Amino acid sequence: MGSLFRSEEMCLAQLFLQSASAYDCISELGDLGLVEFRDLNPSVNTFQRKFVNEIKRCEEMERILVYLLREIKKADIALPEGEVNPAAPLPKHVMGIMEQLQRLEMELSEVTRNKEKLQKNLLELTEYTHMLRITHNFVQRGTERDAAQMQYEEFPVLDKDSVMDYTSMQRLGAKLGFISGLISRLKLEAFERMLWRVCKGYTILSYGEIEGTLEESPTRSVVFLISYWGDQIGQKVKKICDCYHCHLYPYPSSNEERADVVDGLQTRIQDLHTVSPRRGWYLRQVLNKASESVFTWMIQVKKMKAIYHILNLCSFDVTNKCLIAEVWCPVDDLPALRRALEDSSRKSGATVPSFVNRIPSNDTPPTLIRTNKFTSGFQNIVDAYGVGSYREVNPAPYTIITFPFLFAVMFGDLGHGLLMALFALWMVLYENDRKLKKTRNEFWNTFFEGRYIILMMGVFSVYTGIIYNDCFSKSLNVFGSGWNVRAITSSLRTLHSNDFLTLNPSTPGVFNGPYPLGIDPIWNLASNRLTFLNSYKMKMSVILGIVHMTFGVILGVFNHLHFRRRFCVVLVFLPELLFLLCLFGYLVFMILYKWMAFTAQDSHKAPSILIHFINMFLMQGDSRKPLYPGQTGLQVFLVIIAVLSVPVLLLGKPLYLYWQHNGSSHMAMYRGYERVRRSSEEEISLMRSYDLEEGTINCLPLPTPLVLQFDFADVFLHQSIHTIEYCLGCISNTASYLRLWALSLAHAQLSEVLWSMVLRVGLRVDTSFGVLLLVPVIGLFAVLTVFILLVMEGLSAFLHALRLHWVEFQNKFYSGAGIKFAPFAFSLLHTSFENDGLL
Known part of the structure; x- marks a missing residue:
């Protein structure tokens, strides 16, 4: 109750940490959350401090872990439930964790890249198949006409539906070309208008819409076939197609070539459908394996980074063999602080134990008020x-x-x-x-x-x-009720004839007490x-x-x-x-x-x-x-x-x-x-x-x-x-x-x-x-x-x-001009996860 009535008594102390046991001592203090560290190097730039390379290594591991978590969530794999609180890894184990994460990242990146490549190939083959199927109706198979109708015309007459046959194509030779592909339905109108204005009508555009939407394509696509005359017009058409991000595919010159291409496409699509599930199954196996340890790794890396950040706040003595730190600590926690330093020094095997020394100060201490969940x-x-x-x-x-x-x-x-009490209960x-x-709804969290x-x-x-x-x-x-109406009503007529009755407490029998x-x-x-x-x-x-x-x-x-x-x-x-x-x-x-x-x-x-x-x-x-x-x-x-x-x-x-x-x-x-x-x-x-x-x-x-x-x-x-x-x-x-x-x-x-x-x-x-x-x-x-x-x-x-x-x-009576005590504690890492959106 003393701490709740008034803030804890604080003191400023110096920690003398041996270089061999400094990491373990800071890790032990992070588990206990007893002290608030002061920066003894305020004039030193962040990138010029002693342990900046170790912090960069931790940030690189954080980047890999965030990438793994993003891929796990994308694959809709459930993360393990329950609280995970592993100890901070020793410095000699850091490289092992780093190599394991890099190997996992490379494997996952390769599998993901291959999967995306297969999906892209499958989409292209599917689009090519739809293009050949729909454009088959644009080109009419020619029949042999009699000699009277076979006049060698340099410019054959096209019907109003812009349909041509292969015989006419053969007679035109290299002078008539075709460009086919797919374009988004939303861009079709502008695309057609651009073709007409740039090519001045020397192109014929035929198009047909694909039923439904293709995979990996958010909008409906349209198959088009452009007939053009001359190489210069063809170059302009290709540039316009590039501007509108059209997917262009080669157009076969004969029915036999069309049939061969369609058979080849069907075979390749079947092969991709056979290989793709295996790739997806392997990718899921890799992610399942990573999901089992991703939180453990994340907490370990967070703790490691926090420890090195605290070490950067410390200063070295003249021999560079001892780190000196200044901390604010509650007076009642000084014995626990000394025990923590002794235990961590003993576990690290240091020859000289770390110790704490209380020092005087004129600075205003921070305010600490211990609370519970109530x-x-x-x-x-x-x-x-x-x-x-x-x-x-x-x-x-x-x-x-x-x-x-x-x-x-x-x-x-x-x-x-x-109702309010039952809801809170x-x-x-x-x-x-x-x-x-663990919800992301701020209204509910409040x-x-x-x-x-x-x-x-x-x-x-x-x-x-x-x-x-x-x-x-x-x-x-x-x-x-303490009020009685009968004392002023002798008959029912009085009640029925008056809308309101005045109850005078001075009248005997009207008021019988509160x-x-x-x-x-x-x-x-x-x-x-x-x-x-x-x-x-x-x-x-x-x-x-x-x-x-x-x-x-x-x-x-x-x-x-x-x-x-x-x-x-x-x-x-x-x-x-x-x-x-x-x-x-x-x-x-x-x-x-x-x-x-x-x-x-x-x-x-x-x-x-x-x-x-x-x-x-x-x-x-x-x-x-x-x-x-x-x-x-x-x-x-x-x-x-x-x-x-x-x-x-x-x-x-x-x-x-x-x-x-x-x-x-x-x-x-x-x-x-x-x-x-x-x-x-x-x-x-x-x-x-x-x-x-x-x-x-x-x-x-x-x-x-x-x-x-x-x-x-x-x-x-x-x-x-x-x-x-x-x-x-x-x-x-x-x-x-x-x-x-x-x-x-x-x-x-x-x-x-x-x-x-x-x-x-x-x-x-x-x-x-x-x-x-x-x-x-x-x-x-x-x-x-x-x-x-x-x-x-x-x-x-x-x-x-x-x-x-x-x-x-x-x-x-309350000024409220203090500084809140901010201890170095690993227990705050879970709040950091929620703020980063990792949970």
């Missing part, structure tokens, strides 16, 4: 505002209770809270399910990581729903329900807000005492607390006093708190209806105390620090000597307090003379800003807590509208069709309840609760 979500809420300064009070332990409670005040509904029970943990927060919000919403007596906008009459738990269910039927609930929830919001802010101010005392700023207890804490309690604490007192002093029977005599609170600032009271005897004098006294606390808060701290710096030194000079003060934890914190309200303390301060530099104007300006911010913040923050009332009212009204506009429609239908209509109505009601009231309203209440903690609560 508290980590609430700690993340606090850290999202700002990581806490070193050793200042941590708001997370109190946020565990106050955050879900304030959420529930805005969300309070028994039914909705129960399901996630908690199945939190170890790999399918729920819900899953905050499952304990959602569970607490649901449980507290059930509690506030019981207090509000609100379940899906309806009240539960468990104990029986409801045992929560709000009386009769208010759900009352026409002035909103008037009553608004007054109740508004006063409740003010009380909760002032108590919450007062608790935040009180927590500031622990910071002042811990950092030895005892003067801040008198000059900062007391003025802040008095200003808050004398004004707004008194408002809470009046609300509670009015609730206790006036009962339901004499509630009509109760004075207005608003009028009394306004008169308090006007220094006058209401002599006709005082809330209690001596009210006017007490209110004047409280206002005077609140007003006087402001100049104390404004001037007290700057004047004290001015006297602390100048007054004591002048007194010493007056006595004939000047005192030389050495740095102390108290004085350092005194001087730093004006720069950062919550400050930090030194870690083992150096015993050297401290040169104090004090600027009164800077301190006074800082304190002026703080005073103005605090005094105005007490007013604005109190008003900000009224969001508890506003969102609770909005949630209740939305729930009531959803009930009356949806579910009540299905319940009011007559019995003959009511059951058939009720099923879709209940489905619609459930969907709207989940998406509008649970998701949207829940998110809205969550954000408002977040604002109340960040602004209204934490700014009373």
Whole structure:
């Protein structure tokens, strides 16, 4: 609990690692995750460091492993499930892993390349076959005509369908040529237009579409045959085909040649169909073998790369036989750090063991707060505002209770809270399910990581729903109402002749006492329900807000005492607390006093708190209806105390620090000597307090003379800003807590509208069709309840609760100006895999 209440005490230490055991020591520290390393070579370029070649080798192995993973996923091969956590490989084993990966890459690349080549050949042969089949209809087989029709014409007449026979082709000799191939259906129109314009009509284009789509071809293809006259036209046609990325194939000059080509194509296609499955089976065998070890290799390479990266942060001694590292380490973990260095030195067989030496430092240590799976979500809420300064009070332990409670005040509904709690409980029970943990859906991951927060919000919403007596906008009459209608109705005629009845608690027998738990269910039927609930929830919001802010101010005392700023207890804490309690604490007192002093029977005599609170600032009271005897004098006294606390808060701290710096030194000079003060934890914190309200303390301060530099104007300006911010913040923050009332009212009204506009429609239908209509109505009601009231309203209440903690609560004592402790730990590699998209 000490670590959760305040961050861990940290220290700066030096590690002296022997060159022979440095790798093993860093590997052991990575497994434990105890320390954060500092860079001792900030001026050295990344590519000029000692172990840059080893890191390049690791990156090359990472590249091969990423390639293997991509091929495994492409082949749809299942990766092994379960957690894999192999140890970092020894440096002497690195070359073996490298050779194994390179050999596997070469084998896989060759198999993949051959497979792609076979697929490409098969596609080309298939396209050639389709081309010959379709263009066979373009060229009409010639028949021998009689001698009268066989006139040697230099330009034979073509029919309108652009169909030619082989006899005409033979008579034209080399003057008529053909180009055939395939083109995408999308490019055909532009291709035809280009041929016409460039060749000026000296070409004849015939085409036919292939039925279906070919493999490896995303679009439909079209077979074309171009007849052209002259070699120059042929060269232009070929260039146009190249521009449009046409697949050209040779066109046979006779039927006999066509038949021979078709037979050859069929034979080669059958051979490829026979060889291709064998290649695919062999490729799958290689990938299956690689998939068994790919994660193990990946983790080993990641660990190896991380170790060499840490070694690059270290510096060598003058003999180049020892590496020196500086680390931040929790004081409680120093014994474990020493044991880890001793064990790793012994395992590596080093003659001289590695050791750790704690060193003093004036640098601000990082902040470490240990959490578990339950508290980590609430700690993340606090850290999202700002990581806490070193050793200042941590708001997370109190946020565990106050955050879900304030959420529930805005969300309070028994039914909705129960649904939310059951959903979160399901996630908690199945939190170890790999399918729920390892998803790429960020929206789901957000819900899953905050499952304990959602569970607490649901449980507290059930509690506030019981207090509000609100379940899906309806009240539960468990104990029986304390109001009785029979006491004011002597006959049924009175009930039938009046739409509304006024229940006066002063009438005997009408009010029999308050409801045992929560709000009386009769208010759900009352026409002035909103008037009553608004007054109740508004006063409740003010009380909760002032108590919450007062608790935040009180927590500031622990910071002042811990950092030895005892003067801040008198000059900062007391003025802040008095200003808050004398004004707004008194408002809470009046609300509670009015609730206790006036009962339901004499509630009509109760004075207005608003009028009394306004008169308090006007220094006058209401002599006709005082809330209690001596009210006017007490209110004047409280206002005077609140007003006087402001100049104390404004001037007290700057004047004290001015006297602390100048007054004591002048007194010493007056006595004939000047005192030389050495740095102390108290004085350092005194001087730093004006720069950062919550400050930090030194870690083992150096015993050297401290040169104090004090600027009164800077301190006074800082304190002026703080005073103005605090005094105005007490007013604005109190008003900000009224969001508890506003969102609770909005949630209740939305729930009531959803009930009356949806579910009540299905319940009011007559019995003959009511059951058939009720099923879709209940489905619609459930969907709207989940998406509008649970998701949207829940998110809205969550954000408002977040604002109340960040602004209204934490700014009373929490600076959030620290640096988060980032240990060197191999356990973070799984997060790296998810970010890289490898899982």
